[in-house]
Structures are given as structure tokens and as C-alpha cells.
Amino acid sequence: MSFDMGPALLFCPADRPERYGKAAERADAVIIDLEDALAPGDRAAARTALVQSRLDPARTIVRVNAVGTADFPLDLAAFDETLYRTVMVPKAEQVEQVQALGPYEVVALCETAAGVLAAADIAAAPNVVALMWGAEDLIASLGGSSSRFADGTYRTVARHARSQVLLAAGAHGKAAIDSVFLAIPDESGLLAEAEDAVASGFTATACIHPSQVAVIRQAYQPSDAEVAYAWEILEASTSEHGVFQYQGRMIDGPLLRHAEAVLRRAGR
Incomplete structure (x- = not known):
């Protein structure tokens, strides 16, 4: 695996190239996001920014749009013009979706009911280097409305999916990435969740704000x-x-x- 998997992976919108370098400096790796962080009309300019960027390939992941969408081949064409070789595939549901990306290292994002159930098969693909799970898209795929209780803890179905993706990754010797924590001001909640992640066997935790990086690193660093x-x-x-x-x-x-x-x- 050529990708350098540190504990804190920071998402950065692909249409904000002025933030790329700052994200890379603050986190262990940056995830340049062409999917959920962008409005559809901003994706063309974001692809141009991606092609022009010069981050460390060993510490950079690019999240493309889901396989089967109109944006996916356009994202992949832009990705292929860069030196980056680690691609995050959202809503991964079939092993064939990642096997078709054979030249690249793949982080498979299992964030639908079908994706969670297929996690073990996806993890077995030789070019998959890591699995990540996503709570909000999972609940949306089930027709639900909330992944967490009012106190911030995950509902049972989300905990089950988190465990299943972790087990699938571990069974095939792949890294496991824990999902993002959306309540940015709640550092104590993030710390508790990240401490549970590392104790359970996750390799890293993804985050959405630079302030979360230090909290995640604290959790993963033994006393x-x-x-x-x-x-x-x-x-x-x-x-x-x-x-x-x-x-x-x-x-x-x-x-x-x-x-x-x-x-x-x-x-x-």
C-alpha cells in the first residue's frame, strides 16, 4: 500500500483549491471531495482545480461521485490526469465497481444497506486498501431520518453497520476508517467516539473540520x-x-x- 494512512483524514471541498494545502498541512491526509461537498454546477471547475493541484500523492485521496452517475467518468478522467492514485468510491455496493478501478488504490465507502452487506466481498478485492462507512447515507438508503439519538450516540442499525464494515476490513487485512462526526463544537463527543474507534480496531477517523484533527490524533495516540x-x-x-x-x-x-x-x- 503506497498510501500513508495516518489517524486523521480531513475532507476538503474540491472547489476550494485555496484550502487544499492548508488541509494537507493540518491533517495526516486530505480527502479532496468531488461528491457531497459540492453543488452539481461547481463540479466542472472543481475538476480543473484538482488537475492543477500538486499535493503529496501518498497523503491524498480523491472522492469521486458514485459509479453509475453522469459525473463519475468525468471525475475519473480528471483524476487520471493527476499524480494521485488513491480514489474513494462512495456508495460502493458491488465488488465489480472497485475491481474495474484496478490501476488505482481504492478506499471503498460502504454507506448504503447494499454496500454494508457486500462489505466483505468488496474488502477482498486486491486493489481495495481501506473500507470506510457512512452513517447518514446509510440511514437515507433505509428510508430513515436520523442515525443518532438525541444524546449523540448511534442508533442500533448504525452501530451494526459500523461493526460490519470494521469486521470486513479486518478479515481481509485492510484499513478501516471511521465515519465523520458532524457536531463540530462537541469535542468531547468526538474524543469519546474516536477513542472507541481506536480501541475497536479502526485505523483512522475521517473529519470535516480542521479543529477536529487534534482531537482525533489525541484519541489515537496512546498515553x-x-x-x-x-x-x-x-x-x-x-x-x-x-x-x-x-x-x-x-x-x-x-x-x-x-x-x-x-x-x-x-x-x-
């Missing part, structure tokens, strides 16, 4: 205490055989892998 504990149990395991106790807790193979994951996130 000094977590790093120290991970080192301690891994060092203790070198003198033990099989299951052992450490500070009153049973330690076995899965917990050692948890510790290794903590150290990877810490860059150790």
Missing part, C-alpha cells in the same frame, strides 16, 4: 501509561511460557497482541 504498561507485559512475557499473571491480571497471546498494537500506534 505514556499505556505505552509503559505495554512494554512491561511484553518484557515480562520473554521469561514466561504461555499464560502468566502480571499485576494480578491474566496475560495471554491476545493481550500481548493488544500491547503490540499500542506500541505501533505510539511509533515504537
